[in-house]
Amino acid sequence: VGRQAHRTVVDLEASILAKNDERAARNRAWLAGRETLAINLMSAPGAGKTTLLERTIHDLAKEQQLFVIEGDQATANDGERIRDAGAPVVQVNTGTGCHLDAEMVARGLNELKPPARSLVIIENVGNLVCPALFDLGETAKVAILSVTEGDDKPIKYPHMFRAAALILINKIDLLPHVDFSVEKAVGRAREVNPGVEVMTLSARTGEGLAAWYGWLAARRAATGATMGL
Numbered sequence: 001v002g003r004q005a006h007r008t009v010v011d012l013e014a015s016i017l018a019k020n021d022e023r024a025a026r027n028r029a030w031l032a033g034r035e036t037l038a039i040n041l042m043s044a045p046g047a048g049k050t051t052l053l054e055r056t057i058h059d060l061a062k063e064q065q066l067f068v069i070e071g072d073q074a075t076a077n078d079g080e081r082i083r084d085a086g087a088p089v090v091q092v093n094t095g096t097g098c099h100l101d102a103e104m105v106a107r108g109l110n111e112l113k114p115p116a117r118s119l120v121i122i123e124n125v126g127n128l129v130c131p132a133l134f135d136l137g138e139t140a141k142v143a144i145l146s147v148t149e150g151d152d153k154p155i156k157y158p159h160m161f162r163a164a165a166l167i168l169i170n171k172i173d174l175l176p177h178v179d180f181s182v183e184k185a186v187g188r189a190r191e192v193n194p195g196v197e198v199m200t201l202s203a204r205t206g207e208g209l210a211a212w213y214g215w216l217a218a219r220r221a222a223t224g225a226t227m228g229l
């Protein structure tokens, strides 16, 4: 593209992002007013977001109801899995879009109507690129990296791993069968995001999930504390 056309594209993107940020700020204020924790769960396709959610809904059923906004380009398959697991869910299909934006989440929250002090999990569209750019108004971003991917993903997709408050390395039950170095992956994650918390787990076998549940509980407590609970 020519210089002028390129400039127009850049301006358009800047204006889309500015509009999104404004909507995200309103989502954040709405969530804060309801003392509700919202986690934006992001990964490449197939890293295990939905499986982790199913397991989390099941394991926390007695202590904590989860509310889910489920993002996919097409189908209600994952939304149905979440409903079957026992959580209220709103499925958002983005069509040609490859990420959720703050407006979609606002509509999702409006439909879900989580009561005060809820835990809302937003499963983003599987994509390591633009979900990192779109603030949804969430309390925290969590990135999943599975061991069937490359252990260099954090440096290939630095924006995603830099934005994450927590990185989950999933499918560790498969480690004996793949060339994935947890040590290298953690090192690379901290190259782009020094001090980031990293947990290893298997949503399939349940190994390591206690730490994830502990993290969620601590974040919920902190959300209440900042609201003066």
Ligand code: MG
Pocket (backbone or CB within 6 Å): 049, 050, 078, 123
């Ligand atoms: Mg999914």
Ligand code: ZN
Pocket (backbone or CB within 6 Å): 097, 098, 099, 127, 130, 131
């Ligand atoms: Zn996108």
